[in-house]
Amino acid sequence: MKKLYGNVVMVVDDDYFVLESVCMILKEAGYIVKSAFSAPEALEMIKSDAPDIVLTDIRMPGMTGIELLERVHGSDPNLPVLLMTAYAEMEIAVDAVKKGAFDLILKPYKPEYLLHAVSKAARHCRLLDMERTYKSNLEETVKQRTKDLNAALTQLKKMSYELLSKLTTVAEYRDTDTGLHTSRIGVFSAEIAKEIGMSPEFVEIIRYASAMHDIGKVGISDSILLKPGSLTKEEFDIMKSHCEKGWNMLHNTEFDMIRISASIALNHHERWDGTGYPNGLKGEDCPVEGRIVMLADQYEALRSARPYKKGFSHVESCKIIIEGDGRTKPEHFDPDVLMAFKKNEAAFEEMYRKLAEC
Numbered sequence: 001m002k003k004l005y006g007n008v009v010m011v012v013d014d015d016y017f018v019l020e021s022v023c024m025i026l027k028e029a030g031y032i033v034k035s036a037f038s039a040p041e042a043l044e045m046i047k048s049d050a051p052d053i054v055l056t057d058i059r060m061p062g063m064t065g066i067e068l069l070e071r072v073h074g075s076d077p078n079l080p081v082l083l084m085t086a087y088a089e090m091e092i093a094v095d096a097v098k099k100g101a102f103d104l105i106l107k108p109y110k111p112e113y114l115l116h117a118v119s120k121a122a123r124h125c126r127l128l129d130m131e132r133t134y135k136s137n138l139e140e141t142v143k144q145r146t147k148d149l150n151a152a153l154t155q156l157k158k159m160s161y162e163l164l165s166k167l168t169t170v171a172e173y174r175d176t177d178t179g180l181h182t183s184r185i186g187v188f189s190a191e192i193a194k195e196i197g198m199s200p201e202f203v204e205i206i207r208y209a210s211a212m213h214d215i216g217k218v219g220i221s222d223s224i225l226l227k228p229g230s231l232t233k234e235e236f237d238i239m240k241s242h243c244e245k246g247w248n249m250l251h252n253t254e255f256d257m258i259r260i261s262a263s264i265a266l267n268h269h270e271r272w273d274g275t276g277y278p279n280g281l282k283g284e285d286c287p288v289e290g291r292i293v294m295l296a297d298q299y300e301a302l303r304s305a306r307p308y309k310k311g312f313s314h315v316e317s318c319k320i321i322i323e324g325d326g327r328t329k330p331e332h333f334d335p336d337v338l339m340a341f342k343k344n345e346a347a348f349e350e351m352y353r354k355l356a357e358c
Contacts, residue, residue, distance in 0.1 A: 009026055009034070012035075012060070013057040018084075025114060038062060039060055042068060053125065054081045069100065085105070102124070105117050188299060189210040193292055195343060206293070214246070217242045219242065243266050243269055247265050267287055270294065273329075275332070288334075292334075294333070294337075299341070302321070
């Protein structure tokens with residue numbers, strides 16, 4: 001059964017007759033009454049079975065009612081303490097109210113006023129209990145709602161990543177023979193981002209956002225995209241337009257994942273020395289995500305067979321990136337990104353091998 005707050009009253013008075021009469025009045029009114037002949041006795045009883053209300057005389061030997069008030073409020077400032085006092089002690093009693101006494105009952109007291117004062121304290125207790133219950137229920141509700149929201153956001157995040165990954169295969173399967181290309185780009189890009197000191201959040205985002213780097217190729221005709229021979233200048237200009245096409249598809253967004261995807265789609269063919277496309281950005285004018293994916297894509301492109309080329313080995317690919325081959329030059333790459341690749345080239349070979357086995 002739920003406890004009825006405000007129903008248990010402790011009466012403290014060193015006068016036996018006063019103590020008995022007060023207890024009797026309160027019991028007849030339906031309260032559960034505990035009694036003590038001294039403040040120290042009351043404190044011991046409060047430790048084991050705390051009452052809802054304390055009703056105490058002020059003048060008692062050893063420890064006064066005001067001292068009892070201070071001790072009680074030292075451990076529980078919300079416990080109502082009512083003081084019984086004579087007219088002659090009014091100045092002391094007023095000081096007690098300043099110290100937190102809930103109410104004063106003047107001696108000789110009238111039973112109806114005694115009951116009114118205790119009833120008022122009981123209502124105060126019940127209001128405090130309602131407030132505690134409300135706060136507790138609110139906290140539990142907030143915790144559960146937060147838990148539910150986090151679960152929903154996690155699910156949405158997973159769904160978004162999966163949808164993003166599946167969406168890229170639209171472009172992927174028109175351009176390559178395997179669905180692993182975008183997975184490898186993501187793993188390579190995340191490894192570089194981590195090595196150059198990007199935040200864990202950025203590393204996670206680029207792992208998935210990099211998959212959208214070639215989404216603009218859905219707008220390139222198969223006759224150009226799948227041409228087995230070299231492209232003419234006009235055809236290559238059309239091929240290069242996949243950067244702007246990808247940007248146009250993605251850039252109008254408020255979400256970081258898609259915003260960075262759009263930046264990667266636009267900038268993953270820019271070069272550190274300014275000789276890239278579509279805007280010829282130089283150095284740090286190109287966003288870091290573009291500079292990272294540019295190298296990851298270059299390594300992946302060198303390793304992979306295409307209708308117009310064979311795939312190179314890891315050693316051959318690293319040599320081309322680090323030393324150059326006339327067409328590809330070290331100055332095309334952000335020096336920090338290139339250094340990260342050099343330091344982790346063995347990891348790149350291992351990642352490529354593992355993903356090729358999937």
